Amino acid sequence: MKIKYTDVLIIGGGLAGLRVAAGVKQRGHDAVVLSLVPPKRSHSAAAQGGMQASLANSNMGEGDNEDVHFSDTIKGSDWGADQEVARMFVHCAPKAIRELAHWGVPWSRVQAGERNAIINAQKVTITEKEEAHGLITARDFGGTKKWRTCYTSDGTGHSMLYAMDNKAKQEEVVIHERQEAISLITDNGRCYGAISRNLRTGQLTAYVAKATTVATGGYGRIYSVSTNAIICQGVGQALALETGIATLGNMEAIQFHPTAIVPVGILTTEGCRGDGGLLLDKDGYRFMPDYEPEKKELASRDVVSRRMTEHMRKGKGVKSRYGDHLWLDITILGREHIEKNLREVKEICEHFLGIDPAVDWIPVRPTQHYSMGGIRTKYTGESQTLKGLYSCGEAACWDLHGFNRLGGNSVSETVVAGMMVAEHIADFCDSPESSMHIDSLVIEKALHTQKERLEALLNKENGEDAYVLRRRMEEIMMEKVGIFRNGKDLQEAVDELEELYKRSKNIEVFRCKSRAANPALVNAYRTQMMIKVALTVALGALLRTESRGAHSREDFPARDDANWLKRTITSWPDANQTLPSVTYEDIPIASMELPPGFRGYGKDLTEHHPDTQARQDAVDAVRKELEQSGASRFEIQNALMPYLDKVPPKYQGLNERLGENV
Amino acid sequence: MSEEKNRILKISILRFDPNDPEDFPHMETFEVEEAHGMTLYIVLNEIREHQDNALMFDFVCRAGICGSCSMLVNGRPTLACRTLTSKLDENITLAPLPLFELIKDLSIYTGKWMRGLDERLETWIHNEEEKLNYDKLEERMEPDLADEIYELDRCVECGCCVAGCGNIQMNNDFVGAVGLNKVARYHLDPRDKRTEEEYYNIIGDEDGVFGCMSLLGCEDVCPKDLPLQSKIAYLRRMMVKTALK
Numbered sequence: 027m028k029i030k031y032t033d034v035l036i037i038g039g040g041l042a043g044l045r046v047a048a049g050v051k052q053r054g055h056d057a058v059v060l061s062l063v064p065p066k067r068s069h070s071a072a073a074q075g076g077m078q079a080s081l082a083n084s085n086m087g088e089g090d091n092e093d094v095h096f097s098d099t100i101k102g103s104d105w106g107a108d109q110e111v112a113r114m115f116v117h118c119a120p121k122a123i124r125e126l127a128h129w130g131v132p133w134s135r136v137q138a139g140e141r142n143a144i145i146n147a148q149k150v151t152i153t154e155k156e157e158a159h160g161l162i163t164a165r166d167f168g169g170t171k172k173w174r175t176c177y178t179s180d181g182t183g184h185s186m187l188y189a190m191d192n193k194a195k196q197e198e199v200v201i202h203e204r205q206e207a208i209s210l211i212t213d214n215g216r217c218y219g220a221i222s223r224n225l226r227t228g229q230l231t232a233y234v235a236k237a238t239t240v241a242t243g244g245y246g247r248i249y250s251v252s253t254n255a256i257i258c259q260g261v262g263q264a265l266a267l268e269t270g271i272a273t274l275g276n277m278e279a280i281q282f283h284p285t286a287i288v289p290v291g292i293l294t295t296e297g298c299r300g301d302g303g304l305l306l307d308k309d310g311y312r313f314m315p316d317y318e319p320e321k322k323e324l325a326s327r328d329v330v331s332r333r334m335t336e337h338m339r340k341g342k343g344v345k346s347r348y349g350d351h352l353w354l355d356i357t358i359l360g361r362e363h364i365e366k367n368l369r370e371v372k373e374i375c376e377h378f379l380g381i382d383p384a385v386d387w388i389p390v391r392p393t394q395h396y397s398m399g400g401i402r403t404k405y406t407g408e409s410q411t412l413k414g415l416y417s418c419g420e421a422a423c424w425d426l427h428g429f430n431r432l433g434g435n436s437v438s439e440t441v442v443a444g445m446m447v448a449e450h451i452a453d454f455c456d457s458p459e460s461s462m463h464i465d466s467l468v469i470e471k472a473l474h475t476q477k478e479r480l481e482a483l484l485n486k487e488n489g490e491d492a493y494v495l496r497r498r499m500e501e502i503m504m505e506k507v508g509i510f511r512n513g514k515d516l517q518e519a520v521d522e523l524e525e526l527y528k529r530s531k532n533i534e535v536f537r538c539k540s541r542a543a544n545p546a547l548v549n550a551y552r553t554q555m556m557i558k559v560a561l562t563v564a565l566g567a568l569l570r571t572e573s574r575g576a577h578s579r580e581d582f583p584a585r586d587d588a589n590w591l592k593r594t595i596t597s598w599p600d601a602n603q604t605l606p607s608v609t610y611e612d613i614p615i616a617s618m619e620l621p622p623g624f625r626g627y628g629k630d631l632t633e634h635h636p637d638t639q640a641r642q643d644a645v646d647a648v649r650k651e652l653e654q655s656g657a658s659r660f661e662i663q664n665a666l667m668p669y670l671d672k673v674p675p676k677y678q679g680l681n682e683r684l685g686e687n688v
Numbered sequence: 689m690s691e692e693k694n695r696i697l698k699i700s701i702l703r704f705d706p707n708d709p710e711d712f713p714h715m716e717t718f719e720v721e722e723a724h725g726m727t728l729y730i731v732l733n734e735i736r737e738h739q740d741n742a743l744m745f746d747f748v749c750r751a752g753i754c755g756s757c758s759m760l761v762n763g764r765p766t767l768a769c770r771t772l773t774s775k776l777d778e779n780i781t782l783a784p785l786p787l788f789e790l791i792k793d794l795s796i797y798t799g800k801w802m803r804g805l806d807e808r809l810e811t812w813i814h815n816e817e818e819k820l821n822y823d824k825l826e827e828r829m830e831p832d833l834a835d836e837i838y839e840l841d842r843c844v845e846c847g848c849c850v851a852g853c854g855n856i857q858m859n860n861d862f863v864g865a866v867g868l869n870k871v872a873r874y875h876l877d878p879r880d881k882r883t884e885e886e887y888y889n890i891i892g893d894e895d896g897v898f899g900c901m902s903l904l905g906c907e908d909v910c911p912k913d914l915p916l917q918s919k920i921a922y923l924r925r926m927m928v929k930t931a932l933k
Contacts, residue, residue, distance in 0.1 A: 028906065063746075064799030066845055069753040081826075128820045128827075130813040130879060132837035160828030178838045183752065185841050191813040195803070203799045204791075204893050226791050228709065255749045292751040312820035347724065366835070368755065369842075377752055377770035378727070493737050542707035543792040545743035679823035681837035687823075 028231040029469055032058045032200075033220050033455050035235035035263060037207045039065030040442035041183070042419025043241030044190045047199040049448020055455045058233060060205040060222050062257050065191045069243050069255035070440060073183025074370055075297035076165060076175035077433035077441075079119035082683050083136050083161040085152050086173035091683065092116040093659055094171050097620060099432060102169045102326050104575035104585060105622040106276065106398075106428025106593070106613070112406050113619070113669040114236050115435075115442050120681040123162065123176055123442040130189045133162040134177055134367075143361055144302025146322065147312070156628040157684055165367075166300040168431040169326035173300075175434035180295050180370045183437050190441070205231075206261075206549060208479075210238065210415065211464075211472045212269050217415035218464045220265070228542040230476055232469045233556045236460040237451045239407070239416040240266060244397030250500035252394040253286050253293040262421045264555035266401045267562070267606070272412040273400035273597045275423030275611075277559070278566035281431055281576050282331040282509050283395030289348035290378055291393045294371045296433040298388075299323040301367060303356040305334065308385065310353075318627060320482075328430040328576040329627045331392035335509050344389065353387035360384070387439045392509055396420065396436060398427040398576065399563070402595060402611075405672055407447030410452075411597075416451055417638075418443035425593065429575025449674035481549045484541070489534025492546075492553040495526050499553075499560050507564050512580045516568035523561050550595045551557050560607045562596040569608060570594060573631075587622050587635035591615065615641045619667035695722040695778045695897045699731060701743070702783040705792045715781075716740075728761065728768035728782070732794075744792040752911065755844030757796050758785055758851070765848035765909045768794075783852040787860075796809065798847045805863060809890055811870045814882045827879070840873035849906035849916065863897040865906035865916045868897055872919040875926070884930040892927045900924075 032078050034050045036043045039061030047057040059065065095116040100107055127133055138159035143152050145166075154163075167175040172491040176186040194201065207220040211232065217237040245260025246252035266272035285294045299305070304312050317333040318325045325333070334352055337343070343350030356364060356371070361384040364372055368383070375383040401417035402410055403424045409415040418424070419440045424441055454460050506519035530553060538546040572586035573579050592610040599607055615621060621641040624630040645666055652662045653667070660680065664670070670678055680687045697720045698702075704713040718735045729750045738742045745768075748756040751768040758781040759768050762776065773780070781794040784790055789797040849865035856862045863871075871891050874880045891897045900920050 063748050063754075063756060064802065064845070066802070067748045067756045069749065071844075072749050073755050074749065107712075124822060124824070124826045125820060128813070128815070128818075128879070130874075130877065132829075132834045132841055133826075134838075135831040135834045137831040160830060162826055163831075178834075178841070181753075181838070181842060184844070185838065188841060189813075192806065195806050196810075196812040201803075203803075204797075225798070255754070257748055290750075351926075373752060373770075377772070380772070455833070493741075536741060539740070540705065540707065543705070543795070544742070545736060545742055545744055549741070635763075677822060682824050684825070688825075 028229065030058070030231060030233050032056045032233065034237045034239065034451055035060070035233045036239045036245065037220060038241035038421065039201060040068035040070040040241060040243055040419065041187055041437065042421070042444045043239065044194045045441050045444025046239050046241060046418060046448045046451065048194050048197045049445055050452050050455070051197040051199050053452035055452055057199050059199060059201045060207055060220070060233065061201060061203050062206055062225065064203050065201060066187060068187060069258055070187045070437065071184045072255060072293065073437040074180040074293065075167065075295035075300065076177035076182045076434050077123060077186070077438040078167070078170070078174050078432065079123040079176055079438060080172070080174055081120055081123065081162055081164065081176065082172070082406060083158045084163045084173055085154050086166065087164050088231065090174055091686070092173035092681070093663065095119070095174060098170045099426070099435060100620045101625050102430050102432040103428025104430055104625060105587070105591065106279070106425070108405070108425045109618050109620065109667060110669045111424050113667065114405065114446065114544050115439065115674050117675050118442045118446060119438050121677055122438065122445055125445070126189055126441065127162065127188055129193045131185045132178055134179065136161050136163040146359065147302070147304060149642050155356060164501040165297055166324065168299065168321070168324045168330065169432045173224050175300065177297065179366065180297055180368050186437060186441070209472065209476050210265050210269050211469060212271060212412065213464050213468045215271060216413045217269070218462060221472055222305050225548065226543050228544065230473055231602055232473050234462070234464065234469060236455050236462055237414055237416055238636050239418065239447070239451065240401055240421050241417065241419045242421045244420040245559050246394050246397060248499060248503050248563065249289040249394040250504045253283055253291055254394070258335070259552055259556050260559035261552060261555050263400060263559050266409070266415065266417070267558055267598045269412055270597070270599045270601065272409045272415055272592050272649055273402045273595045275399055275425055275593050275595055276429070276566070277562040277596055278570055278577055279398035279401035279429045279575065280394060280563065280593060281327055281396035281398060282392040283327060284334055284392050285354050285390040286393035286395070287374065287379060288346065288351040288389040288391055292374055292378060294354060294374065294388060294390065294393065295368070296327070298354055298356050298368060298371060302359055302361065302508055303354055304358070306353040306355050307337060308344045313337050313342065320626065325392065325627055326430055327433060331509055332578060336391055342636055343356065346389065351389045354390045355387045356383050357385060357387070396431055398429060398431055406450035407443065408450065416447055418447040428579055446674055446677065449676070480547065480551070483533060483535050483547060484539050486532070486534035489532045490529050492533045492550045494552040495530050495533070496549070496556065499523060499526055499557050503563070507567055510578050510580050512565055513568065516564060519564040520561070523557060523564055527557045527561060527604055530557050558598065565606060565608060566594040566596060584631035586633045586634050587638060588633050588668040591622065591635055604671060617667060619663065621643070621645060697722050697731065697773055698779045699735065700779070700781045701793065703793050704790065706790055707792070724771055726773045728771045728773065729757070731773060732768070745794040753844065755846035758798070758846040758848050759783065760785060760851070767846060767911045785847050786848055787856060788847060799846065801847070802845045805867050808866055809863065809870055811874065813877065813880050815879055817875040837873060837877050840869055840876065842912065843869055843914055844912060846911060848909045848911060852905035852909040854903040854905060855899055855901050859895065859899055862899045863891060865897055865920065867902070868920050868923055869914055869916055872923055875923070884926065888927055888930045891923065892931060897923045897927050
């Protein structure tokens with residue numbers, strides 16, 4: 027039996043996981059990262075368009091600050107986000123980006139003087155300030171009041187991940203590649219690490235740790251078409267679920283990105299529209315202004331995806347052998363701009379579509395893209411119910427995004443959450459309560475259980491084909507738990523997924539019986555885990571009888587704050603259950619800095635909570651009084667919803683901007 | 689839609705499982721009906737799902753971004769995910785990239801090789817004296833310089849340049865174009881405070897920039913079109929200058 031001890035085990039080698047690893051290492055704790063792939067190949071690398079941080083350097087970002095970023099994020103979330111978490115996030119985002127600049131990310135910079143840009147299909151001239159020259163610039167993204175999305179061309183995630191991985195190497199973080207955590211070790215309500223399978227040799231190892239962090243990204247691959255990398259299968263969420271103790275939050279909150287190419291579902295960045303690209307229908311007609319006259323193509327992602335789907339349902343889509351699609355037109359941006367700032371998009375168009383986006387329109391349609399839900403944690407990143415288990419980044423629901431994430435807030439979240447959660451974990455490891463009390467017999471038993479589980483899959487006869495079950499699950503999710511949802515389809519989805527789940531207990535690994543590198547075995551156990559995750563999504567969606575953010579019910583079109591201003595919490599306490607358990611967690615209005623309101627898209631159908639008006643009045647009164655007494659925006663914010671004491675001390679300082687806090 | 693019948697592709701794959709003592713390297717051919725817009729990613733997944741579930745290969749992003757799926761396609765190193773079958777003959781040969789440790793079939797251990805390279809070249813910003821104040825404005829950088837650094841930062845560590853390198857076949861310690869490009873990237877970056885002498889100590893020998901015989905297979909096969917030739921030449925000039933000091 028192979029057992030390894032460390033202080034902090036991190037499952038997942040993307041931006042969030044590596045940032046946690048580097049952070050705890052800097053605090054003097056040992057860290058081991060388990061990664062399915064070389065960390066630089068993690069899905070973080072695919073983030074194209076940029077990272078939101080309110081630096082306010084560029085002309086179109088002038089006047090931006092934490093308050094504006096906060097308000098955009100909360101509205102974007104359709105008031106589903108945890109407002110304290112959002113405050114911590116917007117406060118730390120400028121620090122995170124400056125840290126990454128220090129570690130080597132070649133952020134695109136402000137060039138003083140005049141430059142041309144395309145805004146609302148018009149050529150405009152923007153003049154950048156002399157004093158901003160050489161500072162980090164930003165582009166426009168959907169759902170934001172200011173140009174706030176910082177970038178390196180359209181390879182932002184790639185540059186960030188490379189800098190981060192290099193930093194982790196410099197910090198001598200131990201990284202074990204091609205290792206797959208297949209089960210968490212728990213004892214007496216505490217998580218003590220994970221059982222991991224070496225994907226090359228098949229060897230099982232128990233990694234025993236004081237703190238375990240799941241940073242495995244989202245679960246997009248439970249859908250048949252997703253922009254996600256093929257490793258984003260929700261295994262991290264399943265690991266938590268299978269402890270029976272940890273909980274998941276808002277699993278039904280799934281984002282569809284408006285512009286993935288057809289048919290393969292590869293993303294073209296929101297930066298295409300942020301930089302001035304347009305959406306056109308089969309007649310070459312620009313339809314978004316008809317639906318959303320104010321924000322047009324740059325409405326929030328959930329809104330644009332729904333409007334596109336509506337428009338295609340009206341027969342305005344372009345017919346193709348792969349179904350209907352619309353066009354993304356970036357030709358108006360000009361070749362020079364595309365070859366400098368949208369290079370990945372250009373390469374993708376050339377290689378996968380055989381077109382030149384400087385000349386041709388790009389066939390696009392909304393495609394599964396992001397998982398707002400995930401492992402439910404406190405603001406510290408620790409599971410609400412399982413001590414010693416932490417999670418951050420897309421894998422987690424701490425809950426920054428509520429029911430819709432803004433473009434540019436996800437890569438930003440990975441590093442911001444990573445830097446904060448690392449401090450909380452390090453504090454935990456410094457405290458006596460982190461001391462481990464686990465019998466080696468428990469560890470050996472955990473190892474043995476996993477060995478048996480794999481042997482059972484390999485030795486099964488006359489069982490089910492994992493591929494058949496998985497493909498059916500993907501289709502169900504796509505057809506019945508998609509952009510528009512309704513009770514009938516969702517009920518069918520839950521029923522059928524439950525049936526698939528029962529069948530999945532009987533999966534057999536056909537022919538290929540190797541105990542070492544064995545893709546069939548991997549597919550078998552992951553399929554079992556994925557179906558569980560799919561069930562939490564479908565059941566959460568069925569039960570939530572309202573529309574909020576990306577969760578859009580045709581039979582319940584209103585956002586219903588009176589009954590649904592709460593988070594869906596799913597767990598799987600008994601391994602014999604065939605459906606997850608669902609409970610709810612209220613989102614308290616009384617402490618909100620920004621009480622629920624109208625997002626400003628379409629018709630306002632909101633059914634308000636009875637407490638909303640009282641809180642709004644209280645907020646208005648405080649604001650008025652403090653404004654009259656000449657209080658700063660920081661003092662006003664602090665009076666409404668104090669949060670700074672929850673931010674790790676080293677990150678509590680105010681952010682400097684041109685003309686502020688200098 | 690076209691009435692023409694789809695081609696039947698004949699995909700010959702070099703198979704070998706080093707974990708199986710009875711296995712030996714051999715070619716195996718699979719037939720797959722071509723579809724519109726088909727890539728080698730789709731082909732290989734079809735084979736695995738419907739013909740041989742043991743077939744091992746590596747894809748992650750499947751969008752030409754992550755560099756996982758480099759392999760020899762008809763003998764030439766390239767990214768399989770973005771290789772359209774329509775651009776190939778109906779007989780297609782696939783083999784793992786040479787020089788890297790083989791995991792199984794088309795799956796290779798590039799991660800280990802690249803990690804060793806990073807540790808050897810210390811591919812991170814060396815800036816000991818300066819402690820970051822998170823709250824302050826970021827250090828300025830000329831916009832053109834940032835763009836120039838990004839240009840070199842675009843490397844995806846796919847290993848195609850290593851597989852396409854004549855020199856590395858004879859000298860396994862050669863850092864390859866991937867390594868030299870990384871050094872050029874940090875050399876260009878004013879945030880990295882390493883001196884010319886320090887750089888010389890890393891690559892000023894036959895395992896580094898003086899090992900390159902200028903065959904330039906690297907630049908021919910680089911899927912990201914990195915300016916490898918000019919950067920190697922630039923580094924060589926810099927290192928000669930330092931050596932003559």
